[in-house]
Amino acid sequence: MKPVVVTGPPRADAGVVAALGRQGVATIHEAMGRVGLLGDTLRPVWPGAQAAGTAVTALCLPGDNLTVHLAVEQTQPGDLLVVTTTSPSVDGYIGELFTTALAARGVVGLVTTTGIRDVADITRAKFPAWSRAVNAQGTVKATAGEVNRPIAIGGMVIHPGDAVIADDDGVVCVPRRRTDEVLAACEQRTERESKARGAYAHGELSLDVNNLRGLVEQLGVEYVSWEDDAKQARDDG
Amino acid sequence: MKPVVVTGPPRADAGVVAALGRQGVATIHEAMGRVGLLGDTLRPVWPGAQAAGTAVTALCLPGDNLTVHLAVEQTQPGDLLVVTTTSPSVDGYIGELFTTALAARGVVGLVTTTGIRDVADITRAKFPAWSRAVNAQGTVKATAGEVNRPIAIGGMVIHPGDAVIADDDGVVCVPRRRTDEVLAACEQRTERESKARGAYAHGELSLDVNNLRGLVEQLGVEYVSWEDDAKQARDDG
């Protein structure tokens, strides 16, 4: 890997990204066909954090945050910084000085597979941030990686300029050219879910609302009374 | 495993279950003789969540929540849904639509070894829920497992109708026919602890309150001054 900074990637449309942010991570993930999540290990630094922006990507070396410094320069308002490492590291790559700088540049959030520190300050400032760990462990500035090259987190590839949406449920990435299509699918899904919610609140069963009775029968699900089942269990020992 | 739904299991007495809920998980676990916990990996979705109900159990296949749909139909007011899988999965089996349905049916809480999603909504609605993870990852509805058969979580077997109590300290299960006995033991323990608390607040030592001095002597605990100990350490290198 030669150190490189890619400049000026095209970004997903800001309005569409904002609209995706209002849909939330779980809905987008479902609307994309149940893909797009960046795994189950990224958690918000403070509960209730929400962000939707266009990805600036940084691939750092373990225990070395110099590449984050390079990446900050490439951000513009509406971006969301996404950081990972060439081999696993939960060191505290990013603290309050960085989030202060990012906020001053109009960056809307931060997602990292590393650790984060100064979390009390970041929480107080309500800067939206997601990480794999909280960790005071500092890093060096001795080696450089890549900025704005595609990176892969949790099986999902993130390209610079993709839409990244994050909330309490995790983080999802929508490829730049699919944002319109995914937003439309979200809106359809939200409408369907709204109807289901009303039905459930009135006591209807999801087996009926989702027309699952046929499948249940086809799968041969057997209904048996507790008395009969307990008797059988006693006989089987 | 053939798919089966067991109907109409007897439930532990609602009043006793509620009384157990007021005792809390740690006290019940101690009163049962230090057993009954469902391991150390189940955490509340929101801090302060508390629930006590009668178990409806669901054993799902990995990545497939159809069995949860089957289980919901078997719940009645005062129940608490307990979900696990045939092999480990932290996918997001359950979201806000499910908890809305459960709340509408009078179900008092949810415990699952899987992931949960829509946690911002569930937190807002203050529906008590415990899980191994928060995860937006969706599931399919293609295979059916078992409802209201005994399941094992963290070394504890949960039968349908057992009392399940959950709070910030974790989740405990009290077998249906032992609830009276356990409640009585809790009350004795609570009284003893109340006295100890008063003593500690006035500066008494737990070594004295618990009569541990004899044991300490019997175990040959040696008291040595820091100066002597530091000197010995220097000599030992």
Add this chain to the structure above:
Amino acid sequence: MKPVVVTGPPRADAGVVAALGRQGVATIHEAMGRVGLLGDTLRPVWPGAQAAGTAVTALCLPGDNLTVHLAVEQTQPGDLLVVTTTSPSVDGYIGELFTTALAARGVVGLVTTTGIRDVADITRAKFPAWSRAVNAQGTVKATAGEVNRPIAIGGMVIHPGDAVIADDDGVVCVPRRRTDEVLAACEQRTERESKARGAYAHGELSLDVNNLRGLVEQLGVEYVSWEDDAKQARDDG
């Protein structure tokens, strides 16, 4: 290991310890030369917890908290109890009765590599506590370990009387005789960071504030436009 209680270790100066507490864990860790952390697995029981005190150390056997009882007696106002085990255990060694006793003795906090229970009560009482897990699992009182001998957590050795500072970012230990020197280094660092913060808030880049441009050039970081990079990637397949 023979059971032993070391009495009367010298403590770090209370005023210096308090001043270190105002600096925070991340700053102290950096000021010490990026060492001193007790690993990345110790988390506060409640967000916002902060404590700075002089260490009383306890080395317990797995599943057995008798040594904690021995350690409490050795505490004095301004101390912070640090607990670990001879082999890994996340059982709930410490609950609200212990923290009530510690608070009554003027102990300022608790750090343990084990589990903690009664966390709702401890949170309500705002007693500062850090642990590897929350766990209702109870322990026995059958074997004794060591009190006020050096222990090692996360690669850092803690001697009795050392300064231990803990906050949302984790836990750090400052050797007793180095507290003055570390505090001075913290103050210098805080001043530098304050200036950087102001610069960042006005849009300056950390590459400039930290004079990193030369290093970036020396490392051969290449800047390339997105169009050129995307074309090269297509050619490489």
Add this chain to the structure above:
Amino acid sequence: MKPVVVTGPPRADAGVVAALGRQGVATIHEAMGRVGLLGDTLRPVWPGAQAAGTAVTALCLPGDNLTVHLAVEQTQPGDLLVVTTTSPSVDGYIGELFTTALAARGVVGLVTTTGIRDVADITRAKFPAWSRAVNAQGTVKATAGEVNRPIAIGGMVIHPGDAVIADDDGVVCVPRRRTDEVLAACEQRTERESKARGAYAHGELSLDVNNLRGLVEQLGVEYVSWEDDAKQARDDG
């Protein structure tokens, strides 16, 4: 939990247990309907270990192997000792002295969720043993748990006298009264697999041997050439 030793449980038939042993863990698990495994964390101490016996169960306290001493006395030829703990522990509960004693009593194997030590000696003696870890860490003998009460490992409940079969693929438990039925199902499965193996060795496809073409069509699986797919991907960005 009061310390108790249950004596003289009925055992599964030795001949049927031996026949199950020849079927192997994966086949038995499938024949039981894909249940019965003791999780995915138990590994053989030496590759190629195989054992099939009737369970003597031991539930120990963490870091304390006294209950194993109690359990050894309850073993008889053909038994297999199954050990777990009330809370997780990977201490080295069992070493070569124990396996020497077990071998002398005709015990055919050992399965434990704890650690094992003296593994070079155990390997040399070819005593079949499965554990969660290898660990030299010793234990105390201060508290007693339960022998020959049901225990749960990895979601499966093991009763004393059940058939336990272990090999390189893991460990499976067959309830005592179901051994005949499971053995019959194994034999049917083995026959089917033998036919499939022959077909595969001659180049037939599992899609055909298992009649999966219809399901594939029903699920709407689309076949697309690499050229068309690559073009679409380029268009999507």
Add this chain to the structure above:
Amino acid sequence: MKPVVVTGPPRADAGVVAALGRQGVATIHEAMGRVGLLGDTLRPVWPGAQAAGTAVTALCLPGDNLTVHLAVEQTQPGDLLVVTTTSPSVDGYIGELFTTALAARGVVGLVTTTGIRDVADITRAKFPAWSRAVNAQGTVKATAGEVNRPIAIGGMVIHPGDAVIADDDGVVCVPRRRTDEVLAACEQRTERESKARGAYAHGELSLDVNNLRGLVEQLGVEYVSWEDDAKQARDDG
């Protein structure tokens, strides 16, 4: 995700892939600029396994191996099957029947982020296989994923037709169009290492062979005698 099977992807040159296989995983990883590894969790089923082939990729759903059946049909001699899942699963997706079928088709190896079973048989047959776990747990065949679409494992993206090389050190992927360039870099590196090996065997120091003395000086490494260092440590307490 719609179920799709991509047919006929171009493959990396068989001769170059074989030559890469002779270089080994660590050398290739270094020659690529320290990238290309599929993480640190994939281990060979039997020690000494080695394989180099062209990737056929399969993305399965959790607990469901139907997509593996679809993928087998797409393999040709010289291929290596690479399997992962949409959410983490260590179920035993693949056993000896599959490896028998793969061997019959001339497939040279198997890499999967899931579990593998029948490992005694696979070891006996010396079929090269890497997995995250050994696990007897069976799977269903109810849902279909993707075959021969790009997948990401451990931060590396694998395209169908890429060269995949695996040995005791792990698994590395070389993009199809970069195989010549990487092979050439490997050969240069191997030559350099051969010289270094000779020097080391004769007692030369890597500090000299790699010309590191200048860097060491520049970093300000201080040399101090043990006596002086021990004295300082005593003074610091």
Add this chain to the structure above:
Amino acid sequence: MKPVVVTGPPRADAGVVAALGRQGVATIHEAMGRVGLLGDTLRPVWPGAQAAGTAVTALCLPGDNLTVHLAVEQTQPGDLLVVTTTSPSVDGYIGELFTTALAARGVVGLVTTTGIRDVADITRAKFPAWSRAVNAQGTVKATAGEVNRPIAIGGMVIHPGDAVIADDDGVVCVPRRRTDEVLAACEQRTERESKARGAYAHGELSLDVNNLRGLVEQLGVEYVSWEDDAKQARDDG
């Protein structure tokens, strides 16, 4: 942390270290009073590896093995290199070139909390090595840590010159000035165990050989027949 290399530490006596090596890790750990282990995560690269030497310690930065290069120069015949990092890293710090160099210098083994690579070559050369992981991931040479300063692994502090013994059961450290005392304790223990082994081989019970009957009675262990216990369980539900 300032980079430092401490030169010429005193070593434990070579003859005593060799004698400790013949006792094995588990025996030494017990003889030291059940302390001294470097945790349960260090595993031999090849089964059957054994080593006993005097520690040269290296504390590296994450993803950077420059400090290992510095440490090699400090080794002399009979030493054993012990490597750890300032924050957790499983990168492949050490490969066959290093072990070739170490062997040429008469170093008897290697213990590292990082990853190791080239394990096929190291296994072929039968160089004794223990690590937390096998990992092809390479490292940089950009920052320096400490050589021959005390380090802590798994709660145990290792000083340069201490005796380190490693085998299939793990790794143990004996402080330099305690080697004679520990060896004597090992010899006593080995004699006792030899007698016990003979008794067990003849069918005696450990309850009797270790005089545990009195303790069992004192703990109130109850013996109950399976029939009575099963009846009680049915009544309890």
